[in-house]
Amino acid sequence: MTIDKKLVKDIAFLARLEISNEEKFIEEMQKIVDYFELLNEVDTEGVEPMYTPIEERYKLSERNRKDFEDAELIRNNFPKRENNYLKVPGIHK
Incomplete structure (x- = not known):
């Protein structure tokens, strides 16, 4: 396989790279x-593949x-709790 400028430009585009020295990269x-x-x-x-x-x-x-002995201490320092669960902001809108 030969690496040429077109292939390098395609790879750079797909990988969102900016290549400053194309010749060295090639x-x-x-x-x-x-x-x-x-x-x-x-x-x-005859060689069996290894996984x-x-x-x-x-x-x-x-x-x-x-068990961690001070789990309740950690829970008490958390700003929002519900029973033994820690409430965090949702990731879905």
Whole structure:
């Protein structure tokens, strides 16, 4: 894939970018694309796809849950409350 000025202008428009040095941008993008094209040369025949590079399962912490002791102190400092709920401004109009 070749990076040209038209492609750079299209990318800049879509990403809402202002590119001050188009030639340097083209050069750098071409290096990136060339590097990724190297991956097409890797023989992956018979290699099972991985969905994560970490093969071990995540282990949950052995720690016990501990409730915050001063939750009521936080609630009392909040300007608007209703029972144990904190009231915040709505996001819909």
